[in-house]
Every structure is written in C-alpha cells, then in structure tokens.
Amino acid sequence: MNHQHPTIQSDVITGFKACLPTVLGYLGIGFAAGVIQKAAGLSIAEIGLLSALVYAGSAQFIIAAMILAGNPISSIVLTVFFINLRHLLLSAALAPYFKKISLIKNFFTGSLVTDETFGVAIAEGIQKKTISYDWMFGLNITAYLNWILANIIGGILGDMITDFRKYGIDFALPAMFAGLLIFQFLTEKSKIILYIIVACFTILIFIFLSIVLPGIWGVMLTAMIGSFFGLFLEKIWK
C-alpha cells in the first residue's frame, strides 16, 4: 500500500499543476496587457513594476489608458480602487477555508487573489471540502510569476505584433471566465438547476444595471445582488 502524506512540497506542486490550465489564458491576457502598457509609453521595467505591485489585468489596462490620457495620479488610484474592490468579495468567499491559518499566512494568500485563481481555488474547496495553504501558495505563485513574465514578454514583443487581436488572444479572458463558470455549475450537481437560474438572473441584473448605472460598479453590484437572489432561492427551496 502506498501511503503518501501530503508534504508542503507536494502540496505546492499540486497547486502549481492546478494553475496550469489557467496559465494559457493568463499568458494571453498578460501578453495583451504588456502590449497595451508598452503602447501607452511605459518601459519594460515600469511594466514589470506594475505587474508585480498591482497584479491585476483590468486595472493595468485602465492605468495604461489613463496615463496615456494624462489623467492625474489621484484619479488613476481612485479608479483602480473601485475596479479592484470586487476582490473583497473573492477574499471573503475564500475566508471560510482558511480559518485555521495564521494572520500572516492569510495576508500572503490574500495578496495574490485574482479572479482566475479564485475560480480554481473555490472549485478545489467545494470538491475537497478544504483548501491547503501550501496548495494555494503553489497556485498563487505560479499565477503571479506567469503574469509578470507574460506582461514583460508582451511589452518586449509588443512592437513587433501589429494586431494580436487577429489571433483572438484577447478572447482568452472571457473564455476562461466561461470555463470557470461551467466548472462552478459542475461542482455541485445537485444544485445545478439552482445555479443556472441564478446565473441567468445575474445576467439580467447586469444588463439592467449597466443601463442605469454604467461603469465600474456594474460587476460588483451585480454579483452582490445575484448572490442575494441565490440566497433567497435556496431558502425557499428548502
């Protein structure tokens, strides 16, 4: 019989492997982000700095656009704050899995939370009922390093690629969200109808909200309202 106790090392490696399917999507978006930041006049070093310190694709796209437009730093920081506020929800949704982990370790886990790694982590959590800190570390670090690398490569090659949209690379991000969404449905088969209904309702909320309240609030508010609808449905379903 082969007993394999999970060691820190094996967990980190498993986390790294779990990240691999998202690596391609990340590479595409990171590459695109690098190209756009370069086009906005940022140097490779500056792109690397932003990728390492902000580590958020949508925010980096906006930063590049606002730098190009000459917006004041205060506006840029405020906009980024609102765009990235949704990480609050992601972090909160992960929190129950990290109850027994120390404050400092949770700080490190949280610092690298992204939409994509969240999707992978939550699927693991629902399936295995637990998320190992070391596994999460492997997942996070892989995504992080991959992102920085993709941005830098995009910045370097950006001048050479005239139109990366031709290759459909920009579709990597929505494709990844769609894939992660489907996996969410599949994690709990008994609730799949409930989840599909909630997702459809969420789309309607999003469309409605973006007419009434265009802009950054859309995603976060939609998610919160959609979740309340889910809560409501689950309560009356019982």
Added chain:
Amino acid sequence: MEIRFSIICIALACGLVTLIPRTLPLMVFSKIKLPDWLLIWLSFIPITVMTALLSNDLFITHSKLTLWGNIYGLIAIIPTILVAVIFRSLLASVLIGIICMALLRYFLG
C-alpha cells in the same frame, strides 16, 4: 532602462488600494464566526462574479451596453461552453474560444 518617479507612485498607490480589499477579508473573516445566511450568500459569489465578469466582456463595448455589439464573442462562447461541459478542461475551452474568435475575425472581418 528608466522607471519614472510618477510610475513608482502610481504602482505603489494602486498596489496598496488593491492589496487592502484582497487581504482584509481573509485576515478578518476567517477569525470571526460568520452567520449562516452570509455563508450561503458567499457560496453564490463565485457564480455571480464569474457571470458578471463574463457579461461585462460580452455585453459591454467601449464602456457602453451593447447587447449584440460583441457578436463574435457571443458566438465563440458557445463552443467554449460546450467544450468545458464535455471535456471538463479549462485549457481546451480557452483554446477553442481563442481559435473560434480568430476564425471569426479571419473569415468575417
């Protein structure tokens, strides 16, 4: 290679305002006992966030709501979803999505 002081400021400030929402809940909520309704609410967050993000990519073009504006995206998402359901592979779904998008743009402009 240069790093402008303004960029350093932007990177640090934006990094900070991003770091706080990322770390605070994990540090705080994991220590407090959350009420049951909140746990159920949070359990829907993955789905609603992914749906909202996807909707944002599919229905918003140039910061405006355009239901059919990203028609290629709406088309390409179908095989993406199918591959995800059938093959349960994130990589395969992303690849199919990219390829479909590339084909749509190549043949239809």
